[in-house]
Amino acid sequence: MATMNSPAIQARGLEQSYRSGLLWRARTVLADIHIELARGGRLGLVGPNGSGKSTLLRLIAGVERPSRGELILFGGAYKGGELRRRIGFLPEDASFPRELRAQETMELLASLRGVPRSAARERSRELLSAVGLERAAATTLGRFSRGMLRRFGLAQAMVHEPELILLDEPTAGLDAQGFAVFDELLARARARGASLVIASHVLTDLQTHCDRLIVLHEGGAAASGAPADLLGSEQGTTMLEVEGLDSAGLEAVRETVEARGGHLLMRGPSTAALRALYRRLSQ
Amino acid sequence: MNFSPGLVTLASRRFLSPPGLALWAVALCIALFLPFAPSAARGANQVSSDVSGGLGRQGVWLCALAFALPWFTTRAAACSRQWRRGDGDWLGTGTCTRGDVGAAYLLGCALALGFVLLPFAVAGEWRAGGAAPALVWLGESDVETVILFKEGDRADLKLHPPSGAQVLMARFIVAAPGSGGPGAQVRARASGPGTADLGAEALISNAAALSMDIPRGLGELSLSFERIGPGAVVALEGRRVLWFGRDPPRWSAPLALYLHAWLACIAVAAVSLAVAAWGSQGTAILAASALLALAWLVDFAPMPWPGVGLRDALDLAGGGFAPSRPTLATWAGCGLAMLCAPAAAALQGDLWRRDS
Numbered sequence: 001m002a003t004m005n006s007p008a009i010q011a012r013g014l015e016q017s018y019r020s021g022l023l024w025r026a027r028t029v030l031a032d033i034h035i036e037l038a039r040g041g042r043l044g045l046v047g048p049n050g051s052g053k054s055t056l057l058r059l060i061a062g063v064e065r066p067s068r069g070e071l072i073l074f075g076g077a078y079k080g081g082e083l084r085r086r087i088g089f090l091p092e093d094a095s096f097p098r099e100l101r102a103q104e105t106m107e108l109l110a111s112l113r114g115v116p117r118s119a120a121r122e123r124s125r126e127l128l129s130a131v132g133l134e135r136a137a138a139t140t141l142g143r144f145s146r147g148m149l150r151r152f153g154l155a156q157a158m159v160h161e162p163e164l165i166l167l168d169e170p171t172a173g174l175d176a177q178g179f180a181v182f183d184e185l186l187a188r189a190r191a192r193g194a195s196l197v198i199a200s201h202v203l204t205d206l207q208t209h210c211d212r213l214i215v216l217h218e219g220g221a222a223a224s225g226a227p228a229d230l231l232g233s234e235q236g237t238t239m240l241e242v243e244g245l246d247s248a249g250l251e252a253v254r255e256t257v258e259a260r261g262g263h264l265l266m267r268g269p270s271t272a273a274l275r276a277l278y279r280r281l282s283q
Numbered sequence: 284m285n286f287s288p289g290l291v292t293l294a295s296r297r298f299l300s301p302p303g304l305a306l307w308a309v310a311l312c313i314a315l316f317l318p319f320a321p322s323a324a325r326g327a328n329q330v331s332s333d334v335s336g337g338l339g340r341q342g343v344w345l346c347a348l349a350f351a352l353p354w355f356t357t358r359a360a361a362c363s364r365q366w367r368r369g370d371g372d373w374l375g376t377g378t379c380t381r382g383d384v385g386a387a388y389l390l391g392c393a394l395a396l397g398f399v400l401l402p403f404a405v406a407g408e409w410r411a412g413g414a415a416p417a418l419v420w421l422g423e424s425d426v427e428t429v430i431l432f433k434e435g436d437r438a439d440l441k442l443h444p445p446s447g448a449q450v451l452m453a454r455f456i457v458a459a460p461g462s463g464g465p466g467a468q469v470r471a472r473a474s475g476p477g478t479a480d481l482g483a484e485a486l487i488s489n490a491a492a493l494s495m496d497i498p499r500g501l502g503e504l505s506l507s508f509e510r511i512g513p514g515a516v517v518a519l520e521g522r523r524v525l526w527f528g529r530d531p532p533r534w535s536a537p538l539a540l541y542l543h544a545w546l547a548c549i550a551v552a553a554v555s556l557a558v559a560a561w562g563s564q565g566t567a568i569l570a571a572s573a574l575l576a577l578a579w580l581v582d583f584a585p586m587p588w589p590g591v592g593l594r595d596a597l598d599l600a601g602g603g604f605a606p607s608r609p610t611l612a613t614w615a616g617c618g619l620a621m622l623c624a625p626a627a628a629a630l631q632g633d634l635w636r637r638d639s
Contacts, residue, residue, distance in 0.1 A: 018636075063375035063635045081285065081378030089376045095369025099296045108289035112377030156373070 006075025008164050008195035009060060011035040014069035016055050030055050030219045037195055044210030044227065045199040051216040053199035054092050057166045060197065061089040085114040088162035092169050094153045098142030102133055105141055106156060113160035127155040131181050146173040154185055165189055167198045171205055203231060285379045287387055294391020298358050307399050310350035314343040314406050333417055333603030339410035341601035344540050347403035351548050355396060359552035360559040360567035362388050363634065371635025385556065385628030389621055392552050400544055404537040418452060419531035419605040421445045424524040431510040431517045440506040444497050445526050451497040456523040458490040459515040468512030471495065475504050527604065536605035540596055546609055547593040550620035551575050557627035560634060587616030
């Protein structure tokens, strides 16, 4: 029975295969996936290209139907349109209609997700402004850059305030400001208790925003656990971002790291420095 | 059904994309300036004026269809390709079902068609010289073929003119098949309850029309069809008794042609969209074109497929007549074809699946 405590996602033995070629042979891209994500939980999917991350997200989003297995969202409490209203999805290479203006497209997508027409306009304006696209609201999407499209994609995934947010490579193509926008949107979603699934190659995204990771390999779940357990202990490599130190201070950090038997792999300005530079320029 | 006006707008814009509008402009220019009526058809009397105007009107509508049919068929077939190349990612997460999306795209197609065909209706009237056809087609009677072999041969027929028309004209298309020699004189006499004899005579050398006015509300008409002179064998072929009304309203011909063209184009686009949901774009275009060609080439008179009505309307327009508006059966035929698209989309479970 579905309750408020039912998990956001329950997947058991999920499998997806496609048939193609002259002999109509089946090619399995996802096999035997088990997931349980509590409401408000944050799950990261990581794995090499072709490991099945995007397919898994598409199955959860309801874009495709699984070939086998069971997928229950919110304990099966909602069906059809009611369920879709509760899911926000950012596809990997979202092809939003190039013919429409950003504001029009956002309103269309909001109305398709069940937002009433009057509210859709206001929500669209608000979201476009939140991702820094308010000046481009009257521009057709065909004229957007990749980064702008990514910001737009993030905004549309949240326009209806979904309870489950699925993001496929959300930061690919984003600039430093875009990263800040991304962090801000996810913080808002977390604050209202939304569940989150992110597929990404950017480990900092996963470490910052996820409390559990699943590593996919050749369509199967190869490992799962907390980000620190999986990434920290496995590789022994940690990324530090340091603020407010001069070169002498940084030298002291390097000496400390080496004194403890480690190596400083990279040194240079952080993305925060780039963000500060953009802020100065825009002022 | 979850109707999305935004999707309808999007579909309309896609059907009216810049390349489509460029083709549309070219077709409209050709329709406006290409001579359609040969100089021999241009004359001072009423018949030549009707025929010349009719040829102009027909030419314009042929230009319209030469643009609209291939363009809309191709674009409709491309819809499912767009869905499988990314649109499905955002359509598939919306509250609209696949059937709703199919219906919205078809509605968008219908709106776009309504828009692009309108200027052709105006151009058609301009090319027709502003004169309305004097006769509007009301229907035809299915009679058995009558053959008059020699002088004095006679056939008697019973006909039922359409009711409700103000003034009727009956037109019998008579042929002397294969006659290379002198023609044959033929007389038709009609009479009905309470009317004087109505008659017409013609010398038939190859094919000709005998016309006679019929008073309103005549009921049953007795027709005597007689050969009164020597010459070739003469035949009144089955389904060649045509009924016309006189002095139709000014907008009768353009409205009828507009509606026939609109319905036929929508029906073809709907079939194309439906087939493309399951097969390839090429298959969809072929299937829709085949259905259209069948209607054009094979005589399926009772078939409600809108292509049949369009073909007949164009024939009549070329002859200088105003075609009648689409019948209920034609509207129903178009409605059925339109149902195919959402039904095919709804039944295709993997419509949003990405093409790899």
